[in-house]
Amino acid sequence: MPMISSNPDTLPATDEPGPDLSGLRLALFSGNYNYVRDGANQALNRLVGYLLRHGAAVRVYAPVVDEPAFPPTGDLVDVPAMPLPGRSEYRIPFALGPRARRDLIAFAPNAVHVSSPDVAGHRAVSWARRRQLPVLASVHTRFDTYPRYYNLAWIEPILTAVLRRFYRRCDGLVAPSESMAQVLRDQRMNYDISLWSRGVDRDTFHPGRRDMAWRRENGIADDDVVIGFLGRLVMEKGLDVFADTIDDLTRRGFAHKVMVIGEGPASAWFQARLPHAVFVGFQGGTDLGRAVASMDVLFNPSVTETFGNVTLEAMACALPVVAAEATGSESLVENHVNGRLIRPGAIHSFAEALRAYVTDPALRARHGAAGELRSHDFSWDRINRAVAETYLRLIRQKRAQR
Incomplete structure (x- = not known):
């Protein structure tokens, strides 16, 4: 059975003390642990690294897959999966498989x-429940909002019901933001x-990464105000709203430059839609920190994130953020303090928020500094310790029930 092992020490650690986890034996099921890079699977890899370091x-x-996006942290066991129709870069686990069960x-x-609430995840929950093992589910994205981007909004109530059945069979959930946790409570998940x-990795993301020479190499003048997009280029990230907003800003005559960091299946559509934008493609590590810090404001119109890693990374680089008023962003952006929260899809309001930052450098600096200060509250070890303690609590509760 394919199994890959990688050194967890490749992920940054801090010196914060943690619990003794030598009694924890955790089976983690993921639909995408490392074959396509995104914020969710990088968070999972950091969590596994933390758990291994603490015993x-x-x-x-x-x-x-043969060529994953990055090496996995810990021991990885293959489960049967097939390409997602229309999005072949993703794979859908459709079973645990006899070897994984053994x-x-x-x-x-x-x-x-x-x-992930896929078939393998359902099978894993059933396997654990038969053995009276505690199950924790982590929520990483608003799956129930995806159909609206593909003209299938009528499916959302059905999908919500399917998700409710999955999550209610678990002993507990962890959500990446209080706003997302409240959505889950409201949905009775x-x-x-x-x-x-x-x-946020503050060695990678900080204002000192700003590089004017790199900007010039990409055709950006020193006095250009750069509105940035950061993320995977898929329609559910709000690419249409981003483009329509930029059109509105341009029609009103406010000079700016657009920089897009990322790649994905909608790359060609986005480049055709924004022909004057600077597309720098995928950036990783310190290159990503440099690219983000070289923006002047981040525009994140997506409503599918449950946290908004890109928002936090921009804040750590002292950028103000204009974001959709949705789960995730609401827990990071304080309106009129470190950015703006705008009603989802409100093109003119988004454009007006961006206009204020484009035309007022003092406002950009003030809100950027406030965001950078707020980003200091997010320590990976402190955050992962909370998950580890949740495992231990659920184990104690299950033993008491027995």
């Missing part, structure tokens, strides 16, 4: 973590919902 035993069950039995976990927020 836990962890086994990850997820699809394995490995599970041999590993003998005392807790199970499911991070579970009655044990705690927070697993996100951290």
